[in-house]
Amino acid sequence: MTAPAPAHPTARDRRRWAQYLVDERAEARVYRDLAERRTGEERAILLALAEAERRHEAHWLALLGGEPDRLPRPDTRTRLLSFLARRFGSIFVLALAQRAEARSPYEAEPFATAAMAADEKIHHEVVRGLAARGRRRLSGTFRAAVFGANDGLVSNLALVLGIGATGVGSQVVLFSGIAGLLAGALSMGAGEFVSVRSQRELLRATESNQDADHVIPDLDLDANELALVYRTRGMSESDARARAHEVVESAQRADRALPFRVEAHRHTVDVDEHEIVGRAWGAAISSFLFFASGAIIPVLPWIFGMSGTAAVIVALALVGVALLITGATVGILSGASPLTRGVRQLLIGYGAAAITYVLGLLFGVTLG
Structure with missing residues (x-):
């Protein structure tokens, strides 16, 4: 049911309705673009979402009295979603779409119907369900990758700052950083292999x-x-x-055996528990490579011949950017605020490095 238009809508009302119109069209296009990369049930669900956005589009078009001569551009968030959907169609897009659906303005919009506001709430849950499928498929290897990269960034930054604070030469800091990279990457890879292999063995032992x-x-x-x-x-x-x-x-x-295995009360989304845990070799290799890629960043200033305070400042800046990126990535995939997760990651990393640096200053050991 379309909300009645005011007898004399203001220019502000019409601009707002036009913005809603183009945003609904853009969101419908996002879902259609995602549907092109899916098959089966997921494709049908995405096309149904696109159709629902088309109904909302028709509502604003009716209030405007037809297609306006000039329309605004979709908002930045919707344009970003559309760009990612056309080029990647990944879990990142669904995670961003989940956040977008959660921020619908229709509850406070007097000319949106109650049904439209309710639709947006349901859309949020539908997109959450679709994103959950991708998160489950991604969770094993993704966990190893994120943990590996962050451990590499934080542990090696703390190592090189702690060693550097003792007053040793830049060569010692460089060699310590490289040693920390190799030791940490091997340890992370081995640990992930054992962890995932053990989890999969436990799952096999509990299967019917x-x-x-x-x-x-x-x-x-x-x-x-x-x-x-x-x-x-x-x-x-x-x-x-x-x-x-x-x-x-x-x-x-x-007079013959019939299978009696059941899956009682199990929530299935086409992803079994083995997929959620991941594969041992995949997790180990991901963990090794991502730890190494993270751990090399704090060492880069010394690799390129820098030393002293300048090297420390550059290392902090490089690691800070990397921590913000990894934290924001986790935030996007978890449906949380990328900024909040990025800042949290940054503070944790800098906090660990600061403690190690202070300890290095306190010890003040000069290596001969």
């Missing part, structure tokens, strides 16, 4: 299997423990008994 399927026809129809199997997997007692009776009766009638 068909080892007992062949004995099902031999079970007593009215007194058997098959119901307990279903109860351990999340079914209620009554549902488990009914299911066990059904499976045993079917197996005895067919």
Whole structure:
């Protein structure tokens, strides 16, 4: 239902409606561009979102009395989404779209209908669900990459600043930084390999299997423990008994084993737990490479011949930019504020480096 237009809309009203109109069109285009890169259910969901944005577009067009002669540009956020959707179509776009849907102005807009404001709330949840699929697929390797890069940045910055604060020569700082890079990267890679491999082994140990399927026809129809199997997997007692009776009766009638594995109360989004954990070698290699890529940054000033205070300032600046980028990336993918996450990452990294630098000054050890 379209909200009634004022008898004499102000120029400000018309400008606001025109902005809503172009933003809705741009958002619909984002969803269509994303749909072109998807198949199956995800494609259908994205096209349905685009259609909903088209309904909102029609609302503002009706209030404006037709297509205006001049239209504003879509806002910067929507243009960025459109650019990313056409070129990448990645989880980053869905994460940004999730934040965009959460900031809908329609609740405070007197000429938006209650249904439109409700639509935007639902769109936020739909996009959150789509983004969750990508986050689950990404989580194992992404975790190793982000942790590796941040550990490399922070630990090696703290190392070179701490060593430099003792008054040693620039060569010693450089060699310490390179040693820290190699030792840390190898340690991170090995640690991730062991961690992910162990997690996958634990998951395999807890998965259901068909080892007992062949004995099902031999079970007593009215007194058997098959119901307990279903109860351990999340079914209620009554549902488990009914299911066990059904499976045993079917197996005895067919005189053959029937699979009794169930996925009771499991939330599935086409991504199993193994995908969430990631692969051991992928996590190890990602962790090694990203730690090394992060750890090399604080050492760059010394690699290029700088020394003293100038090297420290440049190292701090380079690491600061990198920490802001990695923090913002985590923020985007988690649907949080990129700025808040970036600043948090920066403060943590600088805090660790400052503590190590002060300790180096306190010790004041000069290496011969």
